[in-house]
Amino acid sequence: MSTQLTKSLRGLQVGNANDIDTTLFCAICNLLLHKPIQLLCCGTRLCRWCSKKNLSDSEPFVCPFCQTKLPQKQELADRGVERVLNRVITLCYSCSWTGSYKDYLNHLQEYHADIECANCHEHFFSINSMEEHAEEICEYRCVQSEFSLSIEESNTACSCESKTVSNTSTQLTSKHNQSKTNNEFNLCRSEASKLLNTNSSIVFPFHLDQTDINSLFSMYSTLFKTTQVGYSFILRVCSTKDSANQNQQYLSVFISLVRGEFDQLLVFPFPYTIFLYLCDQSGQGKHIISAIKPDSNELALSRPSSEKNDEIGVMNFCPLNCINEAGSIYFKDNVFLIRVFIDFLDTGPTPFQFETVT
Ligand SMILES: [Zn+2]
Ligand SMILES: [Zn+2]
Ligand SMILES: [Zn+2]
Ligand SMILES: [Zn+2]
Structure with missing residues (x-):
């Protein structure tokens, strides 16, 4: 991650940046102004903390925006732009909430x-x-803040060479054994990862050929994050045989917290309910849904101390028949869809009950 990108994650993210007047954005973090100040030399608007962290207090001060040389940095809290900001309608960057800047x-x-x-x-x-x-x-x-240090450290280039989890779903068809797949799991930190959409959800397609369905299968999703500075996860789907009845097979869906660059700044154990859906592709909204509730005693939801936590999920998510029977509403063109929804607002699983997945 470049320093520029890290900088751009420090401030106030919004979901509708394109609809907002460009003069209301910080010249350093490029995000919506938060506690705005104005440089007296050229009127450049910055977040108070962006200015404090990035513009030197040393004397004399040379403004990086207008090159004016002053005995010292001169800035003022920008009450005018604060009034304008309070009239802005914002869309949350992470969920479907919308409302005034203040709210x-x-x-x-x-x-x-x-x-x-x-x-x-x-x-x-x-x-x-x-x-x-x-x-x-x-x-x-502490006398000296360690946060900036730890963020800068995470900028170091990744030296990881082996990537067994590719950008698309990786098929490990013949390697059902959990410990085996765990050994194969080796994530590079700079791996391109996906983000949740503004409905706080993400859909992964899993491709299965007819022959795969009849043998045991196990597949990983792409790495995904709740936000750019948020939690990292990976999803795994596999088939599982019932221990009592070898003829009965289930679809299992698991999720794992993956070590992320900002983990040391995040709240653990993971505090939100995670809903997993096997999506109905017929438009009738008959999704099969399971929930993983926050649990402070659950090690799988704690701050990752290795590359990836143990999996948590649903062993018997649904009978495998649901996807391999003829005319299944969950399996179309050899693809089934798993949606992950992180319930930040505690709305429950209903937002997607009757939504058609395309
Ligand atoms: Zn200036
Ligand atoms: Zn800023
Ligand atoms: Zn939100
Ligand atoms: Zn504190």
Whole structure:
């Protein structure tokens, strides 16, 4: 991850940036202004914390935006732009919530405060707001903040050479054995990963040939993240034989937390309900749904201490007949679809009950 990208993840993300006046964005993080200030030399608008972290307080000050040389940096809280911001309608970057800028800050703090102060364990919705707290407010603050350091460290180039999990679903058809597939699992940190959409969900297609269905199969999804600075996951689907009745097979769906670049900033154990859907492709909305509830004693939901946590999921998600019987509504053109929905707002599984998956 480049420094530029890391910088651009520090501030206030919105889902409808293209609909908002470009003058309301920070010249450093390129995100919607948060606690805006204005440089007196040229009127450039920045988030307070972006300015503090990126523009030197050394004297004299040379403005990187207008090259003016001043005895020292001069900036003012920008009340004018704050009033304009308060009239902006925002769309959440992570869920379907929409509302005013002011309410958005409350929404983020209530539902997306996934970043944790390492000193007092209070939760924040952006790296900027956490750092501002940790360095200026936190009563347990260290003399020197370690957060910037750890973020910069994660910028080091990945030296990982072997990638067995490819960008598309990897088929490990003949290797059903769990420990075997775990050995094969070797993720490169710079692996392109997908993000949840604004409905907080993501759909993975899994391709199975007729011959695969009859033998045991196991497939991984692409790596995916809740947000760019959020939690990383990978999904695995496989067929499982009933231990009591060898003729009865099930589709199993598992999810694993994968070690991510920002884990040290995130709240663990993972605090949201995860819904897994086998999607009805007929448009009747007869999805098969299972939920993984947050559980503070569940090791699989704790902060990953290795490349990837143990799996958590549903062994008997549904009888395998659901996808391999003739005319199945869950299996079309040799593909079945698994949707993952992270329920940030606690709405339950209904948002997708009657939605057609295309
Ligand atoms: Zn300037
Ligand atoms: Zn900024
Ligand atoms: Zn949201
Ligand atoms: Zn703190």
